[in-house]
Amino acid sequence: MDFNLTVEQQMLQDSARRYGAEHHVFTAWRARIARGEAFERKSWANMAELGWLALNVPEDLGGLDATPVETMVICEALGRHLMLEPFVSSCVIAPQLLREAGPRASELLAAIGAGEAMVSVADAEPDGRFNLNHVATRAEATPGGFRLDGVKSHVLDGGVADGFVIPARTSGAVGDADGVSLFLASADTPGLVVEPSRAMDNRVNARLRLEGVTLGQDALLGEIGQGSARLAQAIDAGVVARLAEALGAMEAAYDMTLSYLRTRSQFGQPIGAFQALQHRIVDMAIACEEARSMTYLATLSLSGAEPARSRTIAAAKARVSQTSLFVGRQAIQLHGGVGFTEELAIGHYLKRLIMIDMAFGNADHHRTRLAELSRQAA
């Protein structure tokens, strides 16, 4: 029952926060966005040097094989400083899918840890909403390997990825858990069309069209037809990492708002003297406490057993979404007009939080997931 960080974890936290504060000054961030750069390659290289990118890479591939807590600490800083590096895609989700999945995967995993590759998972399809088993993309066996056809409607960080993990159906019907296989494809594979777009949080995602994408045998990750469970586990790890990101972003928005209430004057006194605003920010403070508690629980649960693991993650995703959207919206409201401009970070935090809510299933989706799990447990 001890929820405190170890000394090493605390050092990592300090270093991540310092990095964010120094390298991600808001004015510089806005200038980068204006130039159409979600993040600087230089920063990615820095992060590689700091060892962050290798946190989830096995030791024998040069990685640190760290616990979910280290990932949480990094992601909190990413959220707090609006960093747009594809850390969760490449360094949290992808490594889960590439571990013990053959020599090509290991090579790529080492490259991820070294900052030399960025990999996204193409988990969403049209008409599938947030159902991971809704895989209509087909992978047909060919003499030399596989041929993939289909559409992936949304790939997080897909616009900056060098490679993709692509779930495709080798058997069964759309919606089945069985029959989903995972394939590795580099972004420049012929027939793979990457259609990037910018999200409201300035992350560059993509849609993929697979038009006769031909892959070799070595592109298959793990057992054929058995990719579903592994995909779900990897996405859960990504969900938890993004909760930490949301926590960092909402606490930053809360901190900015509290200091605004203390310093901004209207009607001859700081607006923080008005009781209605005091009670509002108290509710925001409570929301942050709830989100931090849920993020801790979800992080711990990642290493735990089912069904507690899934129930905690589902509950955490829903509650962090709900509380963080409340904080993000009220942060703007309490700032008034300036909170609505692009010139203050406050609106960018809300947009980030909206995108985190939507990623891998929104609050409602995960609440329903919890409802199902609770019925099964009862």
Added chain:
Amino acid sequence: MDFNLTVEQQMLQDSARRYGAEHHVFTAWRARIARGEAFERKSWANMAELGWLALNVPEDLGGLDATPVETMVICEALGRHLMLEPFVSSCVIAPQLLREAGPRASELLAAIGAGEAMVSVADAEPDGRFNLNHVATRAEATPGGFRLDGVKSHVLDGGVADGFVIPARTSGAVGDADGVSLFLASADTPGLVVEPSRAMDNRVNARLRLEGVTLGQDALLGEIGQGSARLAQAIDAGVVARLAEALGAMEAAYDMTLSYLRTRSQFGQPIGAFQALQHRIVDMAIACEEARSMTYLATLSLSGAEPARSRTIAAAKARVSQTSLFVGRQAIQLHGGVGFTEELAIGHYLKRLIMIDMAFGNADHHRTRLAELSRQAA
């Protein structure tokens, strides 16, 4: 688009409010409750004399054949002064079921208008929740008429009624709209067991057990097997009347709370000077405005065509429930400890509002009804 009362309606409103204020002083009300009397027979006779009980009785039976607006005006006063007379059961719902339903029904209708009979409808059955077509009670044809067997789980004002309108199935399966017939039975019919209980608002309801209740041919109201639509229409009229009751109760609770905020002092000033409490009571005022608007719309819609009629009533029931429970709960919260005692009316208003929410389907039930109707309309 003129939402104002006529001069006659305004006079009726003044008279009803004055009656409530004079005859239903809170201390006298509490004393009656302590004696186990939901209401005084004398008051019922008064109301008959004032003509209120005959509002929905046809003119040829000595009634006034008034519009739903007159009923609204009376019910608002009933709610405002916590009156427990079985007006909605006997004088709103029952008349809808007894009109043009044979000589025995007409006789009873005239008696209702004269204050000589009280009639409740037994609309609810075990496992039926709020579904009016969930009728498992069977009516078997006998040489002289019908024999009824079944259970009615909840009858509004059933503990004080002299007679009941009892839906029973003459054909079809439980849940079917077709095959429900309506029967009239006096409370002292052999085999009819009335089990009264007191609700939290001190209304005396009942459960009925029908154990071989033998009724004559003249007990059948209207066409055999065709009672469902008529029942639904009558219940809708009852729903709208109870919305007016809720409106009266919530506005009374609001008024008491506003005056408490003005007069109660803490920390050296009236508590109404605290901005957080000001904003709370403003939200209560908005809730009252919403409820009044919805009650007007629902009252007007009663005379209108489908599907607008049903949609408006469903929406109104849901919204008045939601807003009135908010007002009732916050009225207690803003009163603090004294609001929680039996010695102030404020807690009784909340209990009344909780019971109105539950009557004939709670807010969620009617929201789902609206959702269905909206889908059909789209």
Added chain:
Amino acid sequence: MLKPAAIFDPLDIMNLDLTPEQQAFRDEVRAFFVENTPQSFKARVRAGMRLEPAEFVTWQKLLHARGWGAPSWPKMYGGTGWDPTQLYIFETEASKADAPVQFHQGLELIGPIIFTFGSEAQKAKYLPAIITGDDWWCQGYSEPGAGSDLASLSTRAVRDGDHYVISGQKAWTSYAHVANRMFLLARTDPDARKQAGISLFLVDMDTPGITVRPVVTMDEIHHTNEVFLDAVRLPVTALLGEEGKGWGYGKVLLDRERGVTAATTTRLAQQLRGARAAAATARVGEGCLLDDPRIADRLAQLELEVMALEGMVMRTMAEAASGQDSGPRASMIKVRWSELLQEVTEFWTELQGYDAMHFGAVNNAPLPGPDPWAAKGMLYSRVTSIYGGSNEIQRNIIARRALGL
């Protein structure tokens, strides 16, 4: 009186028992909106977004050509002279056709002040161009240090012979970048108490000394600006009404506020329709999102809250028609409208799921998926609980004026 014979559906609001004249009027405006609303406006209007300025002008000119350029103005100033019922019919029919609300700063904010307090010369010069759409007015009220607390404004106007010289800074000046006119408040007497000593001026935007700095908002659209006034020299004829009385002129707008809120509020039906359509078209597996009873219930919840608000608007219009005071209901409607606009557009965005994440083009490539209007409308909606007196200020006003707290 309350008419029990009325056939009423709050979401098809025109089924009231109208007089034959009103029915004919309804048919006339309905036909106009159906025939004339540009197709290209509809998706954005439905999402609660504002149109581009040029589109607003097009729309104003269309209405003007039909004789309906100023629906709420008296006939003698070029308006239609309609009564509240007609206005209400006009707005609800516009809503049903996905037609936009007219841009309001000329028509509803300064126009009525000019025709009530302005000189004959000012009326002649300014009123017609508002109706034709040839003039675009912006409002110079807010300042960096005086947002909600307008009475503490510090822009100064100093009399200099036949001129006033104005210096200061205005904030949140919507569409200053397209406007050719501005009405602004400035302090003419620095020694007077807060609200006194403030005067109202009518300014041409090309007067030397005016600089407009764009402020981009979180919906990535350029609506608003800062305006810097550096010794802007105006003739004394630019003063509206009397010196030092500018603060009071705004009060004429309070009575008109009911109509403006009604116009905007009836548009919530548009956003609801958009969200419902999104739920009906979003395929999930074999069905659509609307098949999910949870989704249908959430839509119904929003729908019934919109109905309650519609009912409040209808009562307000009825009271206006019979000359009754509606108390603080206009403030209440503003609060509820903005809250509901936010909730409906948030839910609509949720319904779009991953489509809502495709927000902007990269390297001018076409967007994968539909245009992100719902998401943009959702972001824009955040400002509606802030502008025109934030919802917190509205609650203060209601508590003080209406409840006596």
Added chain:
Amino acid sequence: MLKPAAIFDPLDIMNLDLTPEQQAFRDEVRAFFVENTPQSFKARVRAGMRLEPAEFVTWQKLLHARGWGAPSWPKMYGGTGWDPTQLYIFETEASKADAPVQFHQGLELIGPIIFTFGSEAQKAKYLPAIITGDDWWCQGYSEPGAGSDLASLSTRAVRDGDHYVISGQKAWTSYAHVANRMFLLARTDPDARKQAGISLFLVDMDTPGITVRPVVTMDEIHHTNEVFLDAVRLPVTALLGEEGKGWGYGKVLLDRERGVTAATTTRLAQQLRGARAAAATARVGEGCLLDDPRIADRLAQLELEVMALEGMVMRTMAEAASGQDSGPRASMIKVRWSELLQEVTEFWTELQGYDAMHFGAVNNAPLPGPDPWAAKGMLYSRVTSIYGGSNEIQRNIIARRALGL
């Protein structure tokens, strides 16, 4: 440290990676609660209701017999001396077995003040009887004019030789009608500033001059009272600590508050279980209410909010164990707990449908349908956002102390 190896389920809170000693302790208390919780308590406890006073005494005596009469007290005063982890295990196991929370006014309110500030004679006289359940204490703090604003209390204590003479009136004195002891605050120096000049007295309820008037609350249960003090004559030994310092003694309770809130908060799992069971047993047509995805989702929403609160409690206990300050989290937990208790019991009542309308007997006939515990618990829950400092006062405290506003 954060232990990634922990296997954790917030609703089965004991699956933390406990030490073998802690596991043994858990098994021991689990067995005790399973074996000893009276069956007749469970339905009411699950609904969040308080037991009858005699039942509370029975429960206290049961715990005392097991040596666990004062789980949160140091050993030297007859307590168990448990650490925060043990206390937390004890309370969550109690929750799972539908065992009640111990009555707190002796154990948690005055007991710790007595063993911290009382004289040896007072400790010897009062502490053992709290643990055995032989004494029942009530709290005389609130007054008619001083509910939330305790510092303005007006009950006077006048020194008269070896006695104090106390006159005044106390409000909201829970269980004064069953208590044999009372601790009360009275003003000993009328000239001192508000919080100064207040002293704390320990009073026998049979002292002449004390009158108790019952106050029935809206759940129709007699919990609380007014207490009139008419020249009540107490020996000076009734004074606890120093004259004029009574106000300050309450501060010792702030540090202990975390444990009390944890004990209460873990009980929300009971109410959730009750609501879920109601949804599973309520037949509707061919199925049950829980088959409705809308119902299942609403339950899940309450469940996940309870989980978040549990997480806050766990962090607080962890900080207590390592001697860290939890800031205002105890106030936050009180706010959220009371809100959730209200929501869960409201929903549970809704799930019961018409059964919840059968509230009281008429002419002593048996009730048709189940006992109305959920509805009574729901009504009782209204006071939890008022007592112990209303939720509004809690928010003031958080804003002032923790946020510096």
